[in-house]
Amino acid sequence: MMIKEMISTVTEIPTPDVIVQQIISTASNPNVSAKELEKVISMDVGLSTKILKLVNSAYYALPRKITKLSEAIVIIGFKTVRNLALSVFTYSALHSKTTFVDHDKLWSHFMATAIFSEQIAKSIGYMNREEVFLAGLMHDVGKLAVDLLFPMYIFELSKVSRDLSKPMFLIEYEIGVDTHMEIGGELLRHWKFPEEYVSIAILHEKPSLNPDSPYIEMSCIVHLANVFSNIFLPGNSLSYGKPYLDQVVFKVLGIKPSRLETMYHELEIVFNKSKDLIFGGVEDETGVQT
Numbered sequence: 385m386m387i388k389e390m391i392s393t394v395t396e397i398p399t400p401d402v403i404v405q406q407i408i409s410t411a412s413n414p415n416v417s418a419k420e421l422e423k424v425i426s427m428d429v430g431l432s433t434k435i436l437k438l439v440n441s442a443y444y445a446l447p448r449k450i451t452k453l454s455e456a457i458v459i460i461g462f463k464t465v466r467n468l469a470l471s472v473f474t475y476s477a478l479h480s481k482t483t484f485v486d487h488d489k490l491w492s493h494f495m496a497t498a499i500f501s502e503q504i505a506k507s508i509g510y511m512n513r514e515e516v517f518l519a520g521l522m523h524d525v526g527k528l529a530v531d532l533l534f535p536m537y538i539f540e541l542s543k544v545s546r547d548l549s550k551p552m553f554l555i556e557y558e559i560g561v562d563t564h565m566e567i568g569g570e571l572l573r574h575w576k577f578p579e580e581y582v583s584i585a586i587l588h589e590k591p592s593l594n595p596d597s598p599y600i601e602m603s604c605i606v607h608l609a610n611v612f613s614n615i616f617l618p619g620n621s622l623s624y625g626k627p628y629l630d631q632v633v634f635k636v637l638g639i640k641p642s643r644l645e646t647m648y649h650e651l652e653i654v655f656n657k658s659k660d661l662i663f664g665g666v667e668d669e670t671g672v673q674t
C-alpha cells in the first residue's frame with residue numbers, strides 16, 4: 385500500500401472532531417455568519433480559551449485584552465478566528481505523539497509560513513489574505529502524516545537532507561516515494577478541506593508543476609513564504625540546504641527578483657513581532673500543553 389492510501393485507513397492520524405469539522409467547512413462556505421462560527425466554537429470551552437490566548441498575542445497588537453469570542457470575531461474578523469481555531473487543531477495534531485522529530489520546531493515552521501504567506505499577500509496586494517494564511521499553515525501537513533505513520537523514516541530522510549545539504553522534497557523525488565506534498569494533499573482531502581488547500585499543499589514546493597492551476601497565485605505565495613520560512617528558521621521544517629525557489633513566482637505574482645530583498649526586510653519585521661505566535665505554542669490557562 386502506498387503512503388497516500390494509508391491516510392484514510394490508519395488510526396495514528398488524528399481526525400478532526402465535529403466542531404473542528406464544522407470550522408473547516410466555514411472555509412468553503414461564504415454564507416456562514418460570524419454568529420454561527422461563534423456558536424460552533426463556543427461548544428468547546430477549551431478551544432475558545434486557546435483561541436483567545438492567540439488573539440491576545442503581540443501579532444494582532446490589540447489595544448486591550450479581549451476576553452470574549454464574540455469580541456474577537458468583531459475585532460480581528462471571523463476568518464482569522466477560524467484560522468486560529470484550526471491552528472489550535474493543527475498544534476494538537478502535531479503534538480499528539482512523541483517521535484524523533486522536534487514538533488515545536490516543525491510547528492514554528494508551519495506558523496512562520498502562515499504568517500509570511502499573509503504578509504506577502506498584503507505586500508503584493510493579494511486580496512484573500514486569510515485563505516493564504518490557512519494554506520500556509522497547512523502546506524507541510526504531509527510531514528506530520530509521515531511522521532505519525534513512519535517516524536523512523538522521516539527522521540532518516542531529514543538526516544539525509546541535512547548531510548547532503550539538499551531540500552527534502554528533492555530527495556523524495558530521487559528515491560521515488562510518495563512526497564510529503566502529495567501525502568499532505570491527501571490528508572487535507574481526508575479532513576474535508578476545500579480543494580484550494582489540497583492543491584496548494586501539492587504545489588507548494590514547485591508551483592510550476594501545474595502553472596494552469598486555478599490556485600496558482602496562492603500556491604506561489606505559499607511557495608515563497610515557505611522559502612523565506614526556511615531561511616529564517618533553517619532546519620525547522622526537517623529540510624535543509626539552499627531552499628529551491630521556483631522562478632515561476634516572478635511571472636505569476638508579477639514581481640521582479642529585486643523585490644525579494646524588500647520582502648525579506650518586511651518579513652523580518654513581522655517575524656520579530658510574531659515570535660509569541662511562532663514559538664509560543666498553544667497552551668491553556670493552566671500552562672499545560674495540549
Ligand SMILES: [Fe+2]
Nearest residue numbers: 523524588589
Ligand atoms: Fe514542504
Ligand SMILES: [Fe+2]
Nearest residue numbers: 523524610621
Ligand atoms: Fe515547508
